[in-house]
Amino acid sequence: xxxxxxxxxxxxxxxxxxxxxxxxxxxxxxxxxxxxxxxxxxxxxxxxxxxxxxxxxxxxxxxxxxxxxxxxxxxxxxxxxxxxxxxxxxxxxxxxxxxxxxxxxxxxxxxxxxxxxxxxxxxxxxxxxxxxxxxxxxxxxxxxxxxxxxxxxxxxxxxxxxxxxxxxxxxxxxxxxxxxxxxxxxxxxxxxxxxxxxxxxxxxxxxxxxxxxxxxxxxxxxxxxxxxxxxxxxxxxxxxxxxxxxxxxxxxxxxxxxxxxxxxxxxxxxxxxxxxxxxxxxxxxxxxxxxxxxx
Amino acid sequence: xxxxxxxxxxxxxxxxxxxxxxxxxxxxxxxxxxxxxxxxxxxxxxxxxxxxxxxxxxxxxxxxxxxxxxxxxxxxxxxxxxxxxxxxxxxxxxxxxxxxxxxxxxxxxxxxxxxxxxxxxxxxxxxxxxxxxxxxxxxxxxxxxxxxxxxxxxxxxxxxxxxxxxxxxxxxxxxxxxxxxxxxxxxxxxxxxxxxxxxxxxxxxxxxxxxxxxxxxxxxxxxxxxxxxxxxxxxxxxxxxx
Amino acid sequence: xxxxxxxxxxxxxxxxxxxxxxxxxxxxxxxxxxxxxxxxxxxxxxxxxxxxxxxxxxxxxxxxxxxxxxxxxxxxxxxxxxxxxxxxxxxxxxxxxxxxxxxxxxxxxxxxxxxxxxxxxxxxxxxxxxxxxxxxxxxxxxxxxxxxxxxxxxxxxxxxxxxxxxxxxxxxxxxxxxxxxxxxxxxxxxxxxxxxxxxxxxxxxxxxxxxxxxxxxxxxxxxxxxxxxxxxxxxxxxxxxxxxxxxxxxxxxxxxxxxxxxxxxxxxxxxxxxxxxxxxxxxxxxxxxxxxxxxxxxxxxxxxxxxxxxxxxxxxxxxxxxxxxxxxxxxxx
Numbered sequence: 083x084x085x086x087x088x089x090x091x092x093x094x095x096x097x098x099x100x101x102x103x104x105x106x107x108x109x110x111x112x113x114x115x116x117x118x119x120x121x122x123x124x125x126x127x128x129x130x131x132x133x134x135x136x137x138x139x140x141x142x143x144x145x146x147x148x149x150x151x152x153x154x155x156x157x158x159x160x161x162x163x164x165x166x167x168x169x170x171x172x173x174x175x176x177x178x179x180x181x182x183x184x185x186x187x188x189x190x191x192x193x194x195x196x197x198x199x200x201x202x203x204x205x206x207x208x209x210x211x212x213x214x215x216x217x218x219x220x221x222x223x224x225x226x227x228x229x230x231x232x233x234x235x236x237x238x239x240x241x242x243x244x245x246x247x248x249x250x251x252x253x254x255x256x257x258x259x260x261x262x263x264x265x266x267x268x269x270x271x272x273x274x275x276x277x278x279x280x281x282x283x284x285x286x287x288x289x290x291x292x293x294x295x296x297x298x299x300x301x302x303x304x305x306x307x308x309x310x311x312x313x314x315x316x317x318x319x320x321x322x323x324x325x326x327x328x329x330x331x332x333x334x335x336x337x338x339x340x341x342x343x344x345x346x347x348x349x350x351x352x353x354x355x356x357x358x359x360x361x362x363x364x365x366x367x368x369x370x371x372x373x374x375x376x377x
Numbered sequence: 378x379x380x381x382x383x384x385x386x387x388x389x390x391x392x393x394x395x396x397x398x399x400x401x402x403x404x405x406x407x408x409x410x411x412x413x414x415x416x417x418x419x420x421x422x423x424x425x426x427x428x429x430x431x432x433x434x435x436x437x438x439x440x441x442x443x444x445x446x447x448x449x450x451x452x453x454x455x456x457x458x459x460x461x462x463x464x465x466x467x468x469x470x471x472x473x474x475x476x477x478x479x480x481x482x483x484x485x486x487x488x489x490x491x492x493x494x495x496x497x498x499x500x501x502x503x504x505x506x507x508x509x510x511x512x513x514x515x516x517x518x519x520x521x522x523x524x525x526x527x528x529x530x531x532x533x534x535x536x537x538x539x540x541x542x543x544x545x546x547x548x549x550x551x552x553x554x555x556x557x558x559x560x561x562x563x564x565x566x567x568x569x570x571x572x573x574x575x576x577x578x579x580x581x582x583x584x585x586x587x588x589x590x591x592x593x594x595x596x597x598x599x600x601x602x603x604x605x606x607x608x609x610x611x612x613x614x615x616x617x618x619x
Numbered sequence: 620x621x622x623x624x625x626x627x628x629x630x631x632x633x634x635x636x637x638x639x640x641x642x643x644x645x646x647x648x649x650x651x652x653x654x655x656x657x658x659x660x661x662x663x664x665x666x667x668x669x670x671x672x673x674x675x676x677x678x679x680x681x682x683x684x685x686x687x688x689x690x691x692x693x694x695x696x697x698x699x700x701x702x703x704x705x706x707x708x709x710x711x712x713x714x715x716x717x718x719x720x721x722x723x724x725x726x727x728x729x730x731x732x733x734x735x736x737x738x739x740x741x742x743x744x745x746x747x748x749x750x751x752x753x754x755x756x757x758x759x760x761x762x763x764x765x766x767x768x769x770x771x772x773x774x775x776x777x778x779x780x781x782x783x784x785x786x787x788x789x790x791x792x793x794x795x796x797x798x799x800x801x802x803x804x805x806x807x808x809x810x811x812x813x814x815x816x817x818x819x820x821x822x823x824x825x826x827x828x829x830x831x832x833x834x835x836x837x838x839x840x841x842x843x844x845x846x847x848x849x850x851x852x853x854x855x856x857x858x859x860x861x862x863x864x865x866x867x868x869x870x871x872x873x874x875x876x877x878x879x880x881x882x883x884x885x886x887x888x889x890x891x892x893x894x895x896x897x898x899x900x901x902x903x904x905x906x907x908x909x910x911x912x913x914x915x916x917x918x919x920x921x922x923x924x925x926x927x928x929x930x931x932x933x934x935x936x937x938x939x940x941x942x943x944x945x946x947x948x949x950x951x952x
Contacts, residue, residue: 110734116734116737116738118683118737164912164916167916168915168916171915171916171919172919173733174675174679174681174733175915175916175919177681177683177733177734177737178681178868178872178911178912178915179912179915179916180912181683181864181865181868181908181911181912182868182907182908182909182910182911182912182913182915183908183912184908185865185904185905185907185908185911186905186908186909186912188904189901189902189904189905189908190901190905192901193901193902193905248477248478248480248481251470251474251477251478252478252481254467254469254470254474255467255470255475255478258467258468258469258470259465259467261429261465262461262465262466262467263450263467264428264429264448264449264450265427265428265429265449265450265453265458265459265461265465266450266453266458266478266479266523266524266526266527267450267453267454267479267481267527268450268478268481269448269450269451270450304861308738308741308742308745311734311738312742315735319735345749345752345753348745348749349746349749349750352742352745352746352749353746355742356727356739356742356743356746359727359731359735359739360727
């Protein structure tokens with residue numbers, strides 16, 4: 083039963099990681115960029131929601147809704163200023179440029195907000211604490227269920243977007259062959275900007291969940307990035323639903339690892355990640371021609 | 378009426394000059410064939426006209442309007458569509474998605490998903506298949522259909538016979554005849570000289586990036602064309618006799 | 620056509636560099652221990668910059684996890700010293716251990732492509748950090764001191780540490796220098812320019828990269844050894860921190876990725892900035908990050924790379940210079 087509880091908690095934790103990882107996966111799928119500032123962007127989203135909650139007293143969810151348009155615009159701006167240039171430059175450039183960006187964001191947050199940890203747990207209504215005690219050893223938290231539900235909805239909506247809408251086809255087409263996409267009338271620049279905007283928005287949703295389920299501070303970004311990246315790699319680079327699976331696998335590894343020793347949880351996740359890399363000998367065999375964004 | 382005009386176009390890849398001082402004109406309703414050996418610059422020229430390659434010098438005009446600096450995706454909206462060399466379909470998208478994604482330009486005309494599938498009936502049963510699973514001839518049909526979806530005024534075709542069995546090439550060109558016959562303006566690149574001369578009203582021959590011969594397909598002496606194609610009887614550099 | 624390796628400028632400069640290195644040996648005799656400690660910091664930066672550049676600039680390997688070896692070098696020093704080995708001998712052993720550890724890691728890590736390699740190395744550093752945290756004997760999360768250094772008089776200790784730093788830096792810079800001048804160096808250049816083409820020419824890409832990776836393992840391990848020797852106290856949070864990578868990226872990007880002199884310039888710059896802005900805190904880090912991003916996007920060759928390109932200058936002869944003499948005009952027929 084204790085094990086079952088760990089599994090349930092692992093799935094909930096994994097759903098959170100999946101949401102965190104979703105944006106990273108999109109950006110990699112469409113532009114082949116790994117945004118090293120991804121975690122910091124999620125934390126930035128959390129801080130924006132935090133400020134709104136502080137100023138207006140609304141619930142964290144309402145604050146997020148208000149923060150969402152800001153994050154979407156930020157995503158557009160990020161693409162058009164930093165990422166677009168690094169796309170043309172080479173494989174290392176996006177990594178280097180986003181790493182620098184990560185440091186800038188972390189330290190700007192530090193200057194604005196101080197190193198104190200914050201949380202939005204108090205502004206999430208009853209969700210933070212409510213849970214069903216199925217048995218004495220198994221409890222299902224309302225927040226966990228919410229995050230899992232949201233994760234499934236987000237991934238589902240993305241899937242629908244990519245397979246049923248013209249903008250979604252355009253995004254998949256651009257991901258597969260940007261040059262040919264231009265030749266059929268698709269503006270690849272705006273496709274990329276849209277992808278980044280969506281990625282940033284979903285990242286900030288991850289930041290919201292981080293803020294509600296635990297605490298955050300300006301330096302929390304890198305940790306979230308590592309978890310997000312691990313989820314993407316475990317599930318298979320370039321596969322959207324794979325990221326959901328990968329996130330859950332990571333969550334399970336961490337909670338089950340904690341069963342052995344509480345200090346092992348993060349380590350267990352790292353070991354799963356490294357094992358997957360070793361087994362795959364290259365971290366997910368993707369050939370550009372068989373990119374499976376929506377399948 | 379001149380629909381497409383290319384003036385003194387110069388295209389480079391780094392230091393390599395692929396297209397040199399090329400000028401040509403295409404009138405409304407014409408079919409012009411661009412011929413020449415491999416490396417003559419035909420694909421580069423088509424790509425430059427379509428906007429996929431930025432020229433080093435020169436101008437491209439469509440209906441008298443300078444489009445040299447207009448990005449490729451906007452040229453599609455203006456009515457210029459390229460069927461790229463090697464087809465370049467989106468492998469993960471289905472036939473239907475490949476076609477529909479190209480209709481975003483919003484140009485009105487006879488071509489839509491329905492009419493394209495009618496023009497290429499072999500695609501009907503395959504419309505939900507990923508494009509990567511199609512045969513060469515089927516892919517070529519999709520590539521042409523995809524370009525048609527934007528209802529172009531000018532259709533550019535780059536080596537539609539490339540990599541296809543002769544039987545299939547024949548079928549592709551028969552489908553094309555419908556399109557060509559419909560009064561569209563077509564500029565096509567074709568390696569097969571006979572076919573090019575048969576299909577086109579006018580022929581432009583490129584050699585090492587330059588135009589070495591232009592003329593009506595009917596009146597051109599075939600031997601002359603072959604000479605120009607291979608660069609025979611050129612005045613040699615340095616004064617040595619031919 | 621004349622192919623030369625040495626020019627007048629490069630002879631002068633190389634001679635000058637050796638002279639500077641010899642001159643530096645006198646630093647502890649001339650300056651206060653505080654200054655010597657800071658200069659040791661500078662040497663650590665130079666070493667790290669050179670090693671990160673060896674990986675990324677010459678090998679195309681962008682590692683966000685070299686702090687793994689820094690940490691191993693530092694903690695191995697503490698460990699060996701605790702066994703009773705003379706501290707400075709322990710340091711050499713620790714450096715060797717860090718390098719040795721890089722070999723099995725390379726078998727796995729070098730199979731990974733760009734982003735996976737970058738973050739994979741970071742995760743390895745994190746794993747090592749966690750393992751140290753779990754070990755009470757190594758001080759766990761609170762850290763540990765190199766108490767065995769107390770047997771030395773502080774002034775002498777600072778001098779010995781500085782000389783060790785000088786020795787390590789000279790060793791690794793020379794190793795890199797000779798590596799680049801050897802046929803290996805030409806093949807590295809080829810790999811950097813076009814890996815596929817190099818491979819098709821028979822260049823054994825994998826073993827070249829492994830060589831660089833292991834060299835960087837030894838070098839970053841040496842840096843870690845120097846860190847604990849210089850500060851006498853380490854904790855996993857700082858010695859395994861990704862902050863080290865941030866510094867390395869800044870130094871190499873700004874100095875000049877893929878040039879020999881660039882990283883040294885970058886290290887001197889970072890050192891100057893750090894010394895000037897000691898109170899800067901987050902603002903100075905914002906500046907570092909923004910500068911690194913700007914250089915990545917706008918000046919990818921870095922300061923030295925741009926200078927080198929504009930002036931055709933190469934101070935240290937790691938390349939070849941092709942000079943053409945006047946061709947005689949052929950007799951007219």
